[in-house]
Amino acid sequence: MSKHMRPVYDERDDEIDAHSKSRAWDFVVVCIEVFTILCVVKGNTAWIGCLALLFAGMAANMMYRFDEYEERAYFHGGLILGAIGLALLIWFGVCG
Amino acid sequence: MKIYDKKKFWSGLGILAIGILFFFYDLSSPSANGFQAKWNLILGLIVMAFGIADSARALSRKKTREARIEQMDERNQLVRLASKAKTLDIMQVLLFVVMVASLVGLKKTGYLPFAGMALAAGLFVVLVIFIELFVGMYYEEKK
Numbered sequence: 001m002s003k004h005m006r007p008v009y010d011e012r013d014d015e016i017d018a019h020s021k022s023r024a025w026d027f028v029v030v031c032i033e034v035f036t037i038l039c040v041v042k043g044n045t046a047w048i049g050c051l052a053l054l055f056a057g058m059a060a061n062m063m064y065r066f067d068e069y070e071e072r073a074y075f076h077g078g079l080i081l082g083a084i085g086l087a088l089l090i091w092f093g094v095c096g
Numbered sequence: 097m098k099i100y101d102k103k104k105f106w107s108g109l110g111i112l113a114i115g116i117l118f119f120f121y122d123l124s125s126p127s128a129n130g131f132q133a134k135w136n137l138i139l140g141l142i143v144m145a146f147g148i149a150d151s152a153r154a155l156s157r158k159k160t161r162e163a164r165i166e167q168m169d170e171r172n173q174l175v176r177l178a179s180k181a182k183t184l185d186i187m188q189v190l191l192f193v194v195m196v197a198s199l200v201g202l203k204k205t206g207y208l209p210f211a212g213m214a215l216a217a218g219l220f221v222v223l224v225i226f227i228e229l230f231v232g233m234y235y236e237e238k239k
Contacts, residue, residue, distance in 0.1 A: 053191065056186075
């Protein structure tokens with residue numbers, strides 16, 4: 001059996017999955033930030049929506065950490081960031 | 097004044113510069129109303145505060161040491177890794193929803209910024225798929 005053939009999804013695959021998604025999220029954050037700056041420079045109000053997505057991502061990150069660490073500070077931080085993201089998204093949706 | 101964490105110090109200054117940009121430069125259209133101008137002011141102050149806090153931490157030996165110990169802790173590293181992975185999963189769904197909502201909004205109202213948002217969200221959906229694929233292939237080969 002070659003080294004690439006693994007019939008069962010095991011812990012190694014979980015680890016690769018987690019690593020790849022973590023790195024992918026880092027790249028995506030950079031792309032969203034660059035796009036936000038481009039929208040700002042071009043005068044397109046889509047930067048508000050992009051910023052909302054960043055805040056939503058940070059909120060999701062905080063909530064997971066609250067789940068693991070069970071520290072209320074993460075939960076409150078996640079709520080605040082989520083509220084900011086939601087407010088930005090609604091502002092973009094309503095005002096354009 | 098000694099800089100104990102150069103990376104953190106310079107990233108803090110970068111964030112401070114972005115905050116100053118928000119604070120002094122009007123990012124909205126020339127016909128911006130008072131609310132948007134006030135929002136830029138508040139956002140600028142918040143971002144500047146984060147930048148100053150980051151840079152100040154980099155100048156403190158005690159804080160830098162604490163940050164390094166926390167960063168090297170295995171459980172923290174594992175939680176950081178898992179939380180980013182979960183965040184990507186959630187954001188994939190959110191980006192798709194935003195794309196669909198923007199397209200619906202564009203169809204109903206005809207506002208051009210919705211087109212920009214739909215394009216951006218659609219682009220990010222595709223980007224996430226490809227980045228995840230390529231990074232996954234990289235880690236498959238590495239491990």
